[in-house]
Amino acid sequence: MKPYVVGLLVICSLNVGALQSVAAAEPSALATNTVEPVPTEQESNELQQARAQGEHWFKRMQSALQELNYRASFIAMQPSGLQAYRWVHSVTPAGNNIEVIESLNGPHNQAVRFNNQVAYLSSTSTPYAVASETLSGPIPSGLYGSFETLHHSYHMVAVGGDRVVDRAAQHIRLIPHERDRYLYSLWVDRETGMLLSMNTYLPSGDVVEQILLTSLHVQAESLEEVQQLESQWGQGPSRQPMRQQQTSNEWQFDEVPTGFTVQRQQQVRVAMNGPLAEHFMFTDGMAKFSVYIIENENQVLPVQYENLTSMVSVVHDSFAVTIVGKVPLSMAQAVAAGVRRQP
Amino acid sequence: MTERQYETLSALMDSELDTAQERASLDNLVRDDALRQKWHNYHLIRAAMRNEVKQDMPLDISAAVAAQVANEPIPFAPKHGLARKLALKKWLKPAANMAIAASVALVTVLGVTQYQRIDDGSLPEQAVASPGFQPTLQTVPLGVIGNPVSYNAAQPQTSLTAQQQARLQSQVQAFMLDHQLQLQWSGALNEAALKEQQKQEESDVKEPNTSSPQ
CATH class of the missing domain: 3.30.200.100 (MucB/RseB, C-terminal domain)
Known part of the structure; x- marks a missing residue:
């Protein structure tokens, strides 16, 4: 795999009208999956094909998130505003799976995942670490979870190609079986399987959150900065077994x-x-x-x-x-x- | 605390000490409660000067978090918060040196002290008039839209006193903050348990979903 870099200057004029019209176009497409008139055989085949492809791409993205060595930055648009992050992941020659997400605005906030340990560091509070397979940040942990669990509540449907941060992308939708919750759109890099963008929608189709990579670098070799981090992590702290909590059952x-x-x-x-x-x-x-x-x-x-x-x-x-x-x-x-x- | 200690502390904050000095100074910090408090205050002051302190910023609960974390199934608890912090900072330097020049605005939700603030009284009229959801892309970024709604006829919204408003705000913040913590602690370690439950649910569809079996 040859290394490549995508760079993008984000100009945030927040053209509300244009973006909302994009959102407004979504529901009709999303709605086709719920109140279906009896589909013809051909339509049904097409739908099945789209689902099979959606699942294929989703699994491909899950592997990419865990296996690729990447250095990326992204922006997240939320109701509270616009935020920028740096996102690094690498599997080291020693076999450690290390991921770092840090905010680029305001006080320094960093989360470091070292295999199944996640440390949270902030310039305004004492750092701490927890045992967890996923880092809690802007990238939903559901994307790292078990496919079967997700499949229990959502259809993954491939809805065609797109261009995202100047790369050929596959667009997939996560459509919940029930229309009482958020819907998700993912754009996955066709070459590497890497997540390039993600939208979260209200059941009505309005966008409530957007994540967009603004730069991406993928390489075959483990990232140098992650290896340095690994060498400084120390002896690998011991893990304690999960404590069973006494809880009420009432x-x-x-x-x-x-x-x-x-x-x-x-x-x-x-x-x-x-x-x-x-x-x-x-x-x-x-x-x-x-x-x-x-x-x-x-x-x-x-x-x-x-x-x-x-x-x-x-x-x-x-x-x-x-x-x-x-x-x-x-x-x-x-x-x-x-x-x-x-x- | 002597004037000299203050100066050292200040220099330490600005990374102006050499390694030997830094180590000695750190040792002092770890041992001295007053110095640690001062360290925290300096950081708070600096944050305030940089306009990083938000209105309604919660109290520093990091000590409580660390204590709680010590009882959690965690791989390592920071023994000396500060020493740990600086050690961690050193590891992270390589990552921090990556050449991406970015300086935009706004705050994040990665650590526990950073989370959405509750805007009170500063909302555009439209948002107040239609308390429905505001899509992501507002020209003016909104904070959380607070709509105190009464479930109790004896306490309609208009009768909320300033004191009750303040209590509502801190209540909302406390739950928001705690939810962020729970998200960090719930990771994906319980996937197996989740699957087990789903199997159970499938095999017994009629039974309403109750709290998790013990």
Whole structure:
């Protein structure tokens, strides 16, 4: 593989009209998959083919993210504004899988993944590390997760070619089986399989988040800077086994959207020194939301807001429920309303 | 603390010490609580001078995070926050030296102290009038759109006092922050458990989804 570099100057005039019209064009295409009139045999074959291709490209991208040696930068557009990041990944000759994502604006924030350990460093707080196979940042961890889990809730459909950062790209959509959650579009480099761009849409088709690579360098050899980092990592800290948490089993969720399951449950103090809460992390493989149940309902005020990350707090008879996550507000509201104490 | 110690601290912050001095100074820092506090304050001041401190910036909970992390299934806990930090910074230098000249604006959500702030009273009228979702690309970047909504008829939105507003804000921030932490801690390590549950769900579709089996 020969090395190549793509460079791009991002000029952010934020032409809202133009971009929204692009978004508006999406729903019609997305909608074809849900309310289908009985498809003809030919249409059905085409759809199956598009899905097979979508899965092929998605798996190719998953391998690329884990195996390629790349040095990239990207911008993320979120409701809170525009952010720039540097993104480096390499598999070293020693076999270590190392990834670094760092913000390029404002205070220094860095996340370093060394195999299954992730260290978070910030110029404004004490660094710490956690055991995790994925780094929590702007690139959704769902892209690194198991294909089967994701497939349980989403169709992956290849929708044709495109040109992204001056490279030939394959456009695939992640279309949820249920229209109650976000949809995703991915653009994958046809040559290397690398992720080039990603859009997140509301069920209505409006864009809520965009990620776009602005430079990409891929090489066959392990990256030098990552090898230096590896040599300074030290003896490889010991890993402790996952601690089994004693948790309450008295809560019942009547309105969990299809495909979402509990990934993790434990008792927490909200934001370290807040009220004691029973915490559940739900995921459908791509989207994730937290459920906090607090027994002392007086500690929580009812509130909701709608954004890329939605949040809702409701107060039931003797407890309060808060939902937070990158899901539509309507989903958060339904989940919150459906929490009950087991009889 | 002596004037000289302050000066050393300041020089350390600006990376103006040589290696031997730096090591001695770091040792002092690690041992001296007052110096550590001063170090934190200096950084806060510097951040403020650079306009990096956001309104409603949460208190420094890093110590609490580190303590919590110590109880988590983690590979290593920073024994001495500062020493660890500087050590980490040194590893990261090669990466930081990569030649991408970029200086744009705005903040990120990678660490726990950086997250979206709640805008209060500074929203464009339109956003307030239609509390529906605002698409990504606003000409003016919006913060989080806060819509206190009452689920309790006895407490309509208009009756919220300034104190309640402030409480709402800190409540929202606390949950947002905690969710970010949980995301960092939930990684993909529990995929196996997730798959197991999905199998269970498939085999028993009628049963409503309840909390995870113990």
